[in-house]
Amino acid sequence: MRPRSRVAPALASTALLALVAACGATPGASGPTSSSAGTQTLTVFAAASLKQTFTTLGTTFEAAHPGTTVTFSFAGSSDLVTQLQQGAPADVFASADTKNMQKAVDDQLVAGSPVDFATNTLEIAVPPDNPAGVTSFADLTRPGVKVVLCAPQVPCGAAAQTIEKATNTTLEPVSEENAVTDVLGKVTSGEADAGLVYVTDVKGAGDQVKGIPFAESKQAVNTYPVAALSGSRQGELAGQFVRLVTGTEGQKVLADAGFGPA
Amino acid sequence: MARRWSGVPLWVYVPATLGALFVVLPLVAMATRVDWARFGALVTSPASLDALGLSLRTSLASTLLCLVLGVPMALVLARTAFPGQRVVRALVLLPLVLPPVVGGIALLYTFGRRGLLGHALEVLGLQVAFSTTAVVLAQTFVSLPFLVVSLEGTLRAVGQRYETVAATLGAGPTLVLRRVTLPLVLPGLLSGSVLAFARALGEFGATLTFAGSLQGVTRTLPLEIYLQRETDASTAVALSLLLVAVAVGVVGLAAGRTGRVL
Amino acid sequence: MALSFSARLQERGFDVAFEVGDGERLAVLGPNGAGKSTLLGVLAGTVRPDTGRAELDGEPLFDVAARRWPAPHRRRVGLLAQDPLLFPHLTVLANVAFGPRAAGVGRPAAEQAARTCLAAVEAEHLAGRRPAQLSGGQAQRVAIARAVATDPRLLLLDEPLAALDVTLAPLVRRVLRQVLVGRTSVLVTHDLLDALLLSDRVVVLDAGRVVEAGPTAEVLRHPRTPFAARLAGLNLLLGTAGPAGVTTAFGLHVGASTAGLPAGSPVAAAFAPSVVSVFVDAPHGSPRTVLTARVVELEPYADEVRVTTETTSGETVTAAVTAAAVGELDLYPGRAVHLAVKATAVTVYPV
Numbered sequence: 001m002r003p004r005s006r007v008a009p010a011l012a013s014t015a016l017l018a019l020v021a022a023c024g025a026t027p028g029a030s031g032p033t034s035s036s037a038g039t040q041t042l043t044v045f046a047a048a049s050l051k052q053t054f055t056t057l058g059t060t061f062e063a064a065h066p067g068t069t070v071t072f073s074f075a076g077s078s079d080l081v082t083q084l085q086q087g088a089p090a091d092v093f094a095s096a097d098t099k100n101m102q103k104a105v106d107d108q109l110v111a112g113s114p115v116d117f118a119t120n121t122l123e124i125a126v127p128p129d130n131p132a133g134v135t136s137f138a139d140l141t142r143p144g145v146k147v148v149l150c151a152p153q154v155p156c157g158a159a160a161q162t163i164e165k166a167t168n169t170t171l172e173p174v175s176e177e178n179a180v181t182d183v184l185g186k187v188t189s190g191e192a193d194a195g196l197v198y199v200t201d202v203k204g205a206g207d208q209v210k211g212i213p214f215a216e217s218k219q220a221v222n223t224y225p226v227a228a229l230s231g232s233r234q235g236e237l238a239g240q241f242v243r244l245v246t247g248t249e250g251q252k253v254l255a256d257a258g259f260g261p262a
Numbered sequence: 263m264a265r266r267w268s269g270v271p272l273w274v275y276v277p278a279t280l281g282a283l284f285v286v287l288p289l290v291a292m293a294t295r296v297d298w299a300r301f302g303a304l305v306t307s308p309a310s311l312d313a314l315g316l317s318l319r320t321s322l323a324s325t326l327l328c329l330v331l332g333v334p335m336a337l338v339l340a341r342t343a344f345p346g347q348r349v350v351r352a353l354v355l356l357p358l359v360l361p362p363v364v365g366g367i368a369l370l371y372t373f374g375r376r377g378l379l380g381h382a383l384e385v386l387g388l389q390v391a392f393s394t395t396a397v398v399l400a401q402t403f404v405s406l407p408f409l410v411v412s413l414e415g416t417l418r419a420v421g422q423r424y425e426t427v428a429a430t431l432g433a434g435p436t437l438v439l440r441r442v443t444l445p446l447v448l449p450g451l452l453s454g455s456v457l458a459f460a461r462a463l464g465e466f467g468a469t470l471t472f473a474g475s476l477q478g479v480t481r482t483l484p485l486e487i488y489l490q491r492e493t494d495a496s497t498a499v500a501l502s503l504l505l506v507a508v509a510v511g512v513v514g515l516a517a518g519r520t521g522r523v524l
Numbered sequence: 525m526a527l528s529f530s531a532r533l534q535e536r537g538f539d540v541a542f543e544v545g546d547g548e549r550l551a552v553l554g555p556n557g558a559g560k561s562t563l564l565g566v567l568a569g570t571v572r573p574d575t576g577r578a579e580l581d582g583e584p585l586f587d588v589a590a591r592r593w594p595a596p597h598r599r600r601v602g603l604l605a606q607d608p609l610l611f612p613h614l615t616v617l618a619n620v621a622f623g624p625r626a627a628g629v630g631r632p633a634a635e636q637a638a639r640t641c642l643a644a645v646e647a648e649h650l651a652g653r654r655p656a657q658l659s660g661g662q663a664q665r666v667a668i669a670r671a672v673a674t675d676p677r678l679l680l681l682d683e684p685l686a687a688l689d690v691t692l693a694p695l696v697r698r699v700l701r702q703v704l705v706g707r708t709s710v711l712v713t714h715d716l717l718d719a720l721l722l723s724d725r726v727v728v729l730d731a732g733r734v735v736e737a738g739p740t741a742e743v744l745r746h747p748r749t750p751f752a753a754r755l756a757g758l759n760l761l762l763g764t765a766g767p768a769g770v771t772t773a774f775g776l777h778v779g780a781s782t783a784g785l786p787a788g789s790p791v792a793a794a795f796a797p798s799v800v801s802v803f804v805d806a807p808h809g810s811p812r813t814v815l816t817a818r819v820v821e822l823e824p825y826a827d828e829v830r831v832t833t834e835t836t837s838g839e840t841v842t843a844a845v846t847a848a849a850v851g852e853l854d855l856y857p858g859r860a861v862h863l864a865v866k867a868t869a870v871t872v873y874p875v
Contacts (some may be wrong), residue, residue: 018311076492078493082495098410104362145393146392148474149476151489151492153489153490153492153493153494154489154492155393173476174391174392174474175392175473175474175475175476175480176474176475176476176477177470177474177475178475178485178488178489178492180472181472182470182474182475185471186474189370189371189376190372190374190376191375191376191391191392191474192392200475245274263529377792392600393758395776396852423605423607423609424609424611426570426596427566427603427605427609428597428611428622428626428669429569429595429596429597429598430568430596430599430601430602430603431597431602431622431623431626431670431671431673431674432597432600432623432627432674433597433622433623434595434597435595435597435628437626438597441611441622442611445611445613446611446612446613
């Protein structure tokens with residue numbers, strides 16, 4: 001029995017090491033460092049609402065830069081800033097609002113200054129059959145119309161609040177969701193009669209919802225800034241990606257998705 | 263106190279200690295981030311108190327609902343045999359392994375406005391969506407298996423011998439259940455209820471998907487924490503600690519009552 | 525409350541019928557798996573037979589063919605098991621009052637009845653205790669009180685003394701003997717003393733059938749089955765009567781008086797282990813049967829040693845010797861020995 005009792009702890013510690021190694025292999029950890037010769041990886045942290053457009057642009061970028069792989073981390077802008085503050089390695093950061101980009105600037109995470117590259121406005125999203133017959137922003141205040149908003153703590157909710165204040169209206173939502181996807185979910189499932197989300201979200205949802213533009217949305221225009229990050233080891237490449245986003249090609253892709261010009 | 267021979271190999275203490283640290287350390291880490299000077303103010307803000315009160319009320323309600331539905335279920339599973347029983351048990355326990363979001367979606371398609379029962383409920387004047395009832399349903403859905411599993415195990419362990427004796431003494435099935443079976447399985451019933459309560463208290467995904475999020479109506483403590491995290495990390499941390507304290511309190515209370523921890 | 529019973533249960537190979545007279549105490553004996561538990565289960569209502577019918581005092585207790593199968597709580601058939609199974613969350617008094625309360629008797633009257641029953645088992649002073657505070661013997665006495673507090677029409681006893689320490693069993697046995705007076709009861713037991721003291725008649729089950737039945741004293745004095753013989757502590761050889769003894773199917777001959785028995789008729793020869801003498805060398809002379817055998821097992825029994833042997837013809841014969849003799853004869857399993865049985869000590873009876 002003697003020899004075996006020495007093997008067991010060794011096994012246990014091996015298992016532990018394996019676990020630590022596995023846990024360490026997060027996408028961010030191996031992100032920006034260029035790997036083997038000739039290939040390099042560009043890590044882009046982008047707001048969740050940019051998922052479709054940036055994925056397209058990533059493919060374009062890879063085609064133009066053979067040997068380069070672009071990996072994305074899409075999440076809420078505030079989550080991304082928190083991750084960057086905790087030392088997550090990334091080359092480019094695209095935020096859905098200026099507030100979160102400012103946090104990154106304040107913490108000296110940004111190389112140079114951020115560039116605004118797109119805007120987004122709210123639109124009313126209703127189920128395809130529009131059961132409550134909503135046609136205007138004013139309709140949302142009608143009794144019996146179930147409206148779902150984002151919570152004021154998140155950008156889409158803050159935008160809704162700004163519009164409410166500017167137009168001196170009070171919406172009484174049945175729910176204040178954490179994310180645009182949750183608002184869309186309530187609308188597509190027909191639980192809610194209407195929701196306020198971004199134009200791009202309505203476009204992204206395809207046939208599942210109908211978008212109703214409203215003039216009041218001009219009161220809250222969301223601006224998207226992008227910046228190369230100071231922690232990047234491939235500043236040149238990061239700068240090229242930023243230029244792709246702000247250039248003609250990037251702007252066309254963004255406009256197709258419903259984004260407004262910056 | 264006399265020390266009894268444990269028979270546990272010494273090396274076992276190493277992974278055991280690591281495991282304990284793995285659970286405890288994150289809680290300690292969280293506690294170190296609490297802004298203690300503002301802790302009182304943070305957890306007693308109207309939004310926090312609403313969330314805490316709602317969480318306690320809905321968890322209590324769902325625990326009661328679990329008892330009403332779960333005790334009969336456990337009895338049928340533990341004491342009877344019928345074709346397809348194993349399949350039924352597996353289905354009943356499904357919420358244990360189901361991601362809560364999936365549970366929320368399933369509930370939506372059942373009790374939602376356009377769900378399986380939604381129309382019938384609407385005819386009866388009941389609107390479940392976006393109501394506190396929806397929160398209770400979501401919590402019950404995820405915590406019911408905990409009660410059923412715990413109680414079924416206890417019922418099987420206790421066996422049927424006492425019940426047989428009670429029947430030969432002339433007691434009918436209902437009297438046996440009330441006077442013999444339930445008192446005998448009280449420890450299991452209690453620990454099952456505590457598990458169900460704790461699970462309901464922590465429920466997030468199904469609630470978010472199914473019930474929405476509105477202060478005082480559907481925004482329970484976990485939803486409030488998730489929302490606060492967007493803007494105010496210190497409130498999120500303070501509320502997290504509060505949730506941990508409530509959970510520890512409930513488990514501790516039950517442990518004191520039954521003389522054992524679950 | 526006379527009981528007549530018959531039931532068949534294919535799945536367990538159970539096919540048993542018997543009758544018990546009013547106030548008669550029946551003991552059911554038999555090896556493990558013989559069907560004793562099935563029998564009690566069918567009577568109590570927890571095991572449903574394929575076919576069967578039982579009548580208690582002229583009323584049907586159950587009748588499968590007539591779709592009459594009352595639930596256990598509607599039978600007024602009491603059960604006392606090996607374990608007392610007192611409800612741990614109730615006091616002794618509440619345990620005994622449980623049956624009367626279930627029958628709808630008010631609390632004061634039920635408790636009064638419970639006290640009377642506790643007194644009958646000499647346990648009145650335990651009324652306020654919890655089951656966990658009782659010794660095994662006390663708990664079983666309380667269980668007896670609880671079982672009779674409902675005044676069952678039939679009382680089933682499933683090895684009621686088997687779990688008790690030998691020092692505690694006598695008091696409980698005495699209490700049980702008093703309680704069973706005039707009570708129709710069915711007792712399952714493995715114990716000779718229980719059968720002798722707590723039953724008027726026995727049936728022996730084997731493989732789901734009744735293989736022997738009769739008054740207790742008669743069955744134990746003149747057993748006809750190996751099981752009853754073993755319980756009675758007797759050697760039993762089954763064979764045919766000859767002019768001067770009994771010859772078994774294996775050809776073993778035991779000398780005995782067979783006066784009055786026709787030659788060739790089936791008979792049993794029974795003799796106690798104490799009349800079997802063990803020799804290492806063949807003994808000479810004397811009107812004794814001498815068998816050659818091999819020691820199979822040695823087992824201490826009271827102040828002597830039981831030597832189980834197998835004869836060369838394949839019969840099992842047990843001898844009782846002193847501990848000193850084991851040493852002197854150097855007995856051990858596998859040892860070849862000679863057994864002598866005095867003809868006058870062998871009882872022969874027809875089977």
